[in-house]
Amino acid sequence: MLGAIGAIVTDSHLVYTSGRHGSAYVNKDAIYPHTELTSDLCLAIAEEFAGEGIEVVIAPAVGGVILSQWVAFHLSKLTGRQALGIYAEKDESGDAFVVRRGYDKMVPGRRVLLVEDVLTTGGSVRRVGDAVRALEGDIIGVAAICNRGNVAVEDLGGVPKLSALMNVTLDSWPEEECPLCAKNIPINTEVGKGREFLARKAAAMGK
Ligand SMILES: [Zn+2]
Structure with missing residues (x-):
């Protein structure tokens, strides 16, 4: 049920608030629109x-x-x-x-x-x-x-x-040790801090 509404995301490439990377995410914001749940x-x-x-x-x-x-x-x-x-x-x-x-x-x-x-x-x-x-x-x-x-x-x-x-x-790693980065698996920009992470990276490359 929590997986079906996107409250638990697995097999992905996430950036957490801490800056660490991982493959799973608990998206609490996905729960609240479902009032009965x-x-x-x-x-x-x-x-x-x-x-x-x-x-x-x-x-x-x-x-x-x-x-x-x-x-x-x-x-x-x-x-x-x-x-x-x-x-x-x-x-x-x-x-x-x-x-x-x-x-x-x-x-x-x-x-x-x-x-x-x-x-x-x-x-x-x-x-x-x-x-x-x-x-x-x-x-x-x-x-x-x-x-x-x-x-x-x-x-x-x-x-x-x-x-x-x-x-x-949830397993997590610092960016430089992330096995998902090493395999060039795309970062999830829908949940977590992936979007900000990519924006920072793009800005750093532009300098
Ligand atoms: Zn990574």
């Missing part, structure tokens, strides 16, 4: 945490806004108690996440679940966790659709529980 994935997350007394679900904007809504919706239905769905957004520096829009008043003293679509390094979730802790929210766990970076609880600031619907290990 998104709902089903979030139901699975909600079921995993239904017994944890979650009061607030929070996620990093942008994609996480959709996730936190669906997870909170299903948690509320499953438990018969309202779970709030809110989000954190990047501050002006772009480095930290902040909770604004009055949502900051919903966090203190509450049992909070952090959700994320794809965990690569866990950096965004860790920073959302920092914002929740600063507001004295009680982090109960982290849930993700896909853990593609072997992210562990220690990488997330020591949260009590980490749950991913899928664990995917």
Whole structure:
């Protein structure tokens, strides 16, 4: 199902955000237009945490806004108690996440679940966790659709529980060691950073 809608791309030649190359890609943006699938994935997350007394679900904007809504919706239905769905957004520096829009008043003293679509390094979730802790929210766990970076609880600031619907290990190489480059396999410009990579290369050749 995830393969059919292009959420998981395999047997390709990708450039990741890190600059490394690889043959597979998890394209989270392909999931969200499919609302029933998104709902089903979030139901699975909600079921995993239904017994944890979650009061607030929070996620990093942008994609996480959709996730936190669906997870909170299903948690509320499953438990018969309202779970709030809110989000954190990047501050002006772009480095930290902040909770604004009055949502900051919903966090203190509450049992909070952090959700994320794809965990690569866990950096965004860790920073959302920092914002929740600063507001004295009680982090109960982290849930993700896909853990593609072997992210562990220690990488997330020591949260009590980490749950991913899928664990995917993707081989990757630095550009100069990439076996796909060596075989002149065309770079995928539809997903990942392939387009930017080729533009940079073309600019460097022009000099
Ligand atoms: Zn390559």
